[in-house]
Amino acid sequence: MSIVKANQLVREGKFKEAESMYKSLYNKTKLEMYRFGMEHSRRKQKENSSIKYNSNLNSTDAVNEKRRILFITAGLKGPTAGGGIATCFHSMVKTMGMLSTTETDVLYIAHPYYSQGTYESWKNSYKEYCNANFIVINVDNKNYGTKEMKRSHAILEYLMENEGLYDRVVFHDFMGLAYYTVLAKKFGVGLSNTKVIISGHGNHMLSNFFGKKKVDSWHTKAILFMERMSLKYADEVTSPSSFYKDWLSGNLEIDKNKIVVLPNIIYTSDSKEKIDVTFKDDTKKLLVFYGRIERLKGIDLLIEAIKKSNSKQVVHNILIAGLSTKIDGLDAKDYIAKALTSVNCEVQYKFNCQPTEVFNYIKENKGTCILPTLGENAPCIVVECILHGVPFLASDIPGIKEMVSDKYHSTYLFQTGSLLELTEKIQLETPAPTDSVLSYNMQQNELVWVDYLSQKSNQLVVLPSRIKDQKRPLISVVIPTCDRPELLEAAVESIYNQSYSNFEIIIVDDASVDSELNRSVASKYSCSYVYLSDKSYKGLACNTAVEYAKGEYICFFDDDDIAHPDMLDRYVVAFNRSDVNILSGFCEVFEHDTSYTSTSENYYSLALGGGLEVNLSINMFGKGSFIIDTQFFKEIGGYEVDESAVPMVDYRFYIKASLMGAEISIIPQAQYFYRKNSPKSLYYLSGNNRTQQFLAKASIQNILEKKLGRDIGKAVAPMIWDVSLPHYK
Incomplete structure (x- = not known):
């Protein structure tokens, strides 16, 4: 007979047998876990007895x-x-x-x-x-x-x-x-x-x-x-x-x-182990700071309280335990040592230790745990102190006040950030808490958690992975190209073979020297073909192609990428389930000199989607292949039009769209294969990256000033000058 066997009976649904075994264990050793198991088994029996028979339920299902x-x-x-x-x-x-x-x-x-x-x-x-x-x-x-x-x-x-x-x-x-x-x-x-x-x-x-x-x-x-x-x-x-x-x-x-x-559920341990720390004079009162050593946890307030006590000839032993951090560029230990240089006290440090070891040490040495946090949720250390019977003093932030029973607030809590009150309280004796100090019953709390995480949801619905009776809009896939017919054909073929069938492909040729090769690709795959006799660059090329588009959505796709067979299907499923304006996704990156199927060398380029809060500092919107509501694209004025080879075309469009209220998101899986280091790409054709950077950033600044107003635009613009072009090895 053991706790392991009793737990196994519970998992098998044999609650009556489990209750009997827990009861026997509890009668021999009055451990709380046995009593909880007994109560849980008894309650599960009552629940099962109230279940009505369902003639449609297979007898083995339950x-x-x-x-x-x-x-x-x-x-x-x-x-x-x-x-x-x-x-x-x-x-x-x-x-x-x-x-x-x-x-x-x-x-x-x-x-x-x-x-x-x-x-x-x-x-x-x-x-x-x-x-x-x-x-x-x-x-x-x-x-x-x-x-x-x-x-x-x-x-x-x-x-x-x-x-x-x-x-x-x-x-x-x-x-x-x-x-x-x-x-x-x-x-x-x-x-x-x-x-x-x-x-x-x-x-x-x-x-x-x-x-x-x-x-x-x-x-x-x-x-x-x-x-x-x-x-x-x-x-x-x-x-x-x-x-x-x-x-x-x-x-x-x-x-x-x-x-x-x-x-929170907190377990205590029966371990007798404790940390090994020795002070020269162990008759002085011990104060222990335990937790992440940072300003949020109130380390500065404790330092000032120690100084103020010292000025009144009150000397403490100080133990700093927990997880070290950097404060003002210094290791926490060095920061504290510097702050207490002229103070008459001994400070010891113990990092990366287990809670029980710290609490056992505090109890044995009649110390007090100081928790001067400036603000957080509901720190576990407060509950651990109560359950271990460790004297403590804590800030009266709302989360802590909820955990400590009202009648004990004056004993264990002090006003958050109050140097005067903390200094006064650390000079007094703080009694060891009992379980009644905790505002809730931990054992009952465990069972509430079990019920919450075990209940079967009636809101979950299995959805089809592919489109069936959902909306199947026409998608216009726009592919700008210039003198890369072999790459273009691979890209077009990957779109042509999509699992989603309601699409059209528009190839816009930006003044290719040998345009007939691109025209033949368009003919082979029944694509619309638009030829621009004057070099227009990507922005104007894409805007022109949209004028010919019939689709409800536009999918912009680069001529050197390879689409996943389900890319369009995934985009439409996502649009049917949300109210976003623009969707992108991850891409699987491969070297031009290798096959995109060589997965051992490939990696994913991840993205975040979202608005400007992250993306003014770095482009995490997504890559250049994305899908957008056609009407929305036209309403915001399309791509920026360039008079020369200016990079960050898609990034600039994302910023513009975001400023005009676009909801931008990503599908968190690879939608296509992204060809790295492809020949004749804008980035590699020009060796003057400094000029390219300047032109792109100036264009973004212009967008910001147009959409936010001149003053605000100029104020925000410096953020984007640190955004870099991609660096490939």
């Missing part, structure tokens, strides 16, 4: 139906040293694995992969102690994009390879790793029968606001965008506090109706 959940996280307790997300996801995984009948998997998506042990050791550990399957996947570093984009793409590939395996997938909001998954679902790529849940813990916008941090790179802008859009398109969002629910709704305009407030 028994054989196996549900599966996947948790996806970049931080996980065990492999990762610590952190709120790592702690919370470990607890959710353990709760579902041990207390539910749902098969539980956890995908650890750290990039690059790191852990405090081997993959096999954590695989075995999570199976034994959490009854969960521990999974890691490789992230392809060859792909073009940020680390978060690469991770988000790797996750989507895993989910698509395992389409139909999971009823639910749970992401954290930090980093926006769900972005490509929610786009895939939104645009009909797949996962229509999987509910996507974002577990809210905190995001960069919240951190930047309370930490008074500026957005200083396009990379951070990309993360902010991915986080916001992931929350917007997710099926549901969980929040550990009402404060964060209101914050998400008010600041990111997330629909309140899809946000569920569920406090």
